[in-house]
Amino acid sequence: MHYQKTIAGSIANALIYFVLILGALSCVLPLINVLAISFSSSVPATAGQVKLLPVGFTVNAYQYVLEKKEFVEALWVSVERVVLGLTINTVFTVITAYPLSKTKSRFQPRNVFMWYFVGAMLFSGGLIPTYLMVSATGLMGSIFSLIIPGALPIWNMIILINFFRELPGEIEEAALIDGAGHFTALTKIYVPLSKPALATLALFTIVGHWNNWFDALIYINRPENYPLQTYLQTVLTKQDYSVAATISSIGNLSDRTIKAAQIIIGSIPIFMVYPFLQKYFTQGIVMGSVKG
Amino acid sequence: MNRNKFKRQLPLYFMLIPGVLVVLVYNYLPMIGLIIAFQDFVPGEGFFRSEWVGLDNFKYLFGMNNFPRVIWNTIYIAAAKILLMIVVPVVFALLLNEIRNKHFKRGVQTAIYLPHFLSWIILAGILIDILSPSTGMINQVIKFFGGKPIFFLGDNKWFPTVVIASDVWKEFGYGTIIYLAALTGIDPGLYEAAYVDGAGRWRQLLHVTLPGITPMVVLMTTLSIGGILGANFDQIFNLYSPAVYESGDVLDTLIYRIGLVDAQFSLSTAASLFRSLVGLVLTVVSYKTAHKLTGYRPF
Numbered sequence: 001m002h003y004q005k006t007i008a009g010s011i012a013n014a015l016i017y018f019v020l021i022l023g024a025l026s027c028v029l030p031l032i033n034v035l036a037i038s039f040s041s042s043v044p045a046t047a048g049q050v051k052l053l054p055v056g057f058t059v060n061a062y063q064y065v066l067e068k069k070e071f072v073e074a075l076w077v078s079v080e081r082v083v084l085g086l087t088i089n090t091v092f093t094v095i096t097a098y099p100l101s102k103t104k105s106r107f108q109p110r111n112v113f114m115w116y117f118v119g120a121m122l123f124s125g126g127l128i129p130t131y132l133m134v135s136a137t138g139l140m141g142s143i144f145s146l147i148i149p150g151a152l153p154i155w156n157m158i159i160l161i162n163f164f165r166e167l168p169g170e171i172e173e174a175a176l177i178d179g180a181g182h183f184t185a186l187t188k189i190y191v192p193l194s195k196p197a198l199a200t201l202a203l204f205t206i207v208g209h210w211n212n213w214f215d216a217l218i219y220i221n222r223p224e225n226y227p228l229q230t231y232l233q234t235v236l237t238k239q240d241y242s243v244a245a246t247i248s249s250i251g252n253l254s255d256r257t258i259k260a261a262q263i264i265i266g267s268i269p270i271f272m273v274y275p276f277l278q279k280y281f282t283q284g285i286v287m288g289s290v291k292g
Numbered sequence: 293m294n295r296n297k298f299k300r301q302l303p304l305y306f307m308l309i310p311g312v313l314v315v316l317v318y319n320y321l322p323m324i325g326l327i328i329a330f331q332d333f334v335p336g337e338g339f340f341r342s343e344w345v346g347l348d349n350f351k352y353l354f355g356m357n358n359f360p361r362v363i364w365n366t367i368y369i370a371a372a373k374i375l376l377m378i379v380v381p382v383v384f385a386l387l388l389n390e391i392r393n394k395h396f397k398r399g400v401q402t403a404i405y406l407p408h409f410l411s412w413i414i415l416a417g418i419l420i421d422i423l424s425p426s427t428g429m430i431n432q433v434i435k436f437f438g439g440k441p442i443f444f445l446g447d448n449k450w451f452p453t454v455v456i457a458s459d460v461w462k463e464f465g466y467g468t469i470i471y472l473a474a475l476t477g478i479d480p481g482l483y484e485a486a487y488v489d490g491a492g493r494w495r496q497l498l499h500v501t502l503p504g505i506t507p508m509v510v511l512m513t514t515l516s517i518g519g520i521l522g523a524n525f526d527q528i529f530n531l532y533s534p535a536v537y538e539s540g541d542v543l544d545t546l547i548y549r550i551g552l553v554d555a556q557f558s559l560s561t562a563a564s565l566f567r568s569l570v571g572l573v574l575t576v577v578s579y580k581t582a583h584k585l586t587g588y589r590p591f
Contacts, residue, residue, distance in 0.1 A: 016390050028402050030418050034418050045427075095308075099307050102304065113312070124564075125326055126565065128325075130318065
């Protein structure tokens with residue numbers, strides 16, 4: 001923007017900075033508060049004395065959580081889920097997006113298939129019929145119940161189709177004339193050229209699988225096979241007084257510090273991929289909004 | 293010639309098989325499974341031997357005492373979220389757009405869209421802690437100023453407000469980034485032209501910036517209208533309790549409780565079908581509207 005500097009303008013600027021800082025702090029302070037609580041001793045934490053710095057610094061809550069069998073098992077299930085989910089989602093997304101990225105003249109039934117997938121996004125069978133289907137296909141209780149039903153993330157696939165379409169069509173023609181088949185064109189040309197797009201989608205897939213909790217709550221019948229977020233759901237969102245009662249004898253621990261430590265550990269992977277998410281974030285939005 | 297072409301396209305068909313199958317089994321077959329909304333479905337009897345009851349499930353559903361209340365809660369919460377998710381992110385994007393200091397701008401962006409990536413489990417854990425009447429950060433502040441602590445998550449007067457505010461808090465950063473991207477797409481020449489014509493900061497905002505992001509605002513809003521009956525299950529499920537069903541129970545939480553807690557499969561599915569149909573109509577209408585208003589087509 002172009003404008004001349006005035007006193008009113010400077011006041012406006014100060015106000016703008018103030019509002020922005022307030023907004024930014026509102027997003028960060030609650031997290032810092034929880035972080036501080038997780039490193040605090042039980043007495044100040046329970047008395048509500050912890051603000052933004054730990055009071056009576058201790059790592060007891062973390063020790064307790066990481067020695068708890070259920071927590072560690074759930075953490076492991078989550079890692080397994082992310083690895084399996086990422087692999088399967090990526091393969092499905094790539095091999096489905098490739099044929100659909102062809103124009104109708106190169107692959108006649110393209111639009112029919114496209115509508116088939118878009119239709120699946122527009123309407124849903126809802127909770128119970130989907131639940132019955134997962135049960136009928138024998139996935140109940142298995143980690144695959146968390147992966148197979150959503151093996152093809154349709155929205156991600158549409159993003160990838162749009163990305164494939166931006167690549168110059170001559171590359172594919174050249175490859176096909178050279179005698180290479182579609183599979184070779186896909187693995188040797190398309191996939192290497194779409195690394196940035198695939199990386200972006202991978203990040204969103206990782207976050208999605210890590211954060212998902214509801215499917216495990218209904219499909220996994222044994223709590224010891226819960227992924228971390230589902231386990232945390234049972235611990236964090238219910239007021240459970242028994243835990244506080246049983247561990248009060250251990251000393252430097254309280255229900256509150258333990259919950260805080262679990263919140264922090266549960267979000268560590270997100271913090272880890274956050275810098276990358278940020279980098280690709282706007283890119284992803286731009287890709288998603290490419291007109292078809 | 294034609295056979296040759298088909299042979300060359302054969303691999304393309306092969307590639308589609310896995311995706312088509314998974315979507316068939318877990319998306320389309322459940323849609324057929326919606327017929328249990330018209331049955332008195334008993335799992336042991338299956339789809340074919342369960343008794344047909346016509347529209348009885350719908351009659352029962354619409355006649356339930358709390359149904360109007362649930363619909364009202366769903367629409368009220370969703371509508372408030374949609375409205376605020378226009379205003380707050382647009383204002384934030386406009387303010388950020390005024391900032392020249394790149395590091396500051398980036399720092400604010402980094403902070404505000406962090407909550408977007410955290411699950412509602414984590415955020416519910418944090419909210420339950422900071423809103424706690426005894427030890428929570430917010431009530432500490434209220435007590436410090438001499439007020440009486442408020443039980444935000446257990447009080448029907450407060451619950452919807454907390455739900456709306458916390459969702460806006462989680463998502464406004466995401467919206468801001470989208471509008472900011474739209475803002476950077478505005479031709480700088482327009483600002484120069486406006487400046488030459490004597491337009492100050494305010495008039496540039498009104499006549500260049502706002503018209504520049506209107507298509508994106510219209511698009512985002514129309515797209516979110518389709519989801520109005522799905523007022524964020526993850527969030528409400530993890531924050532509510534029987535004490536606030538009156539003000540916080542929404543269609544999706546009702547579907548869950550009827551279906552998987554009370555095991556009334558057919559009744560729950562009737563509610564699902566109702567929700568899906570309304571959602572479909574709203575989605576199609578809003579996509580059409582978005583296309584008409586902005587020329588945007590997602591597929």
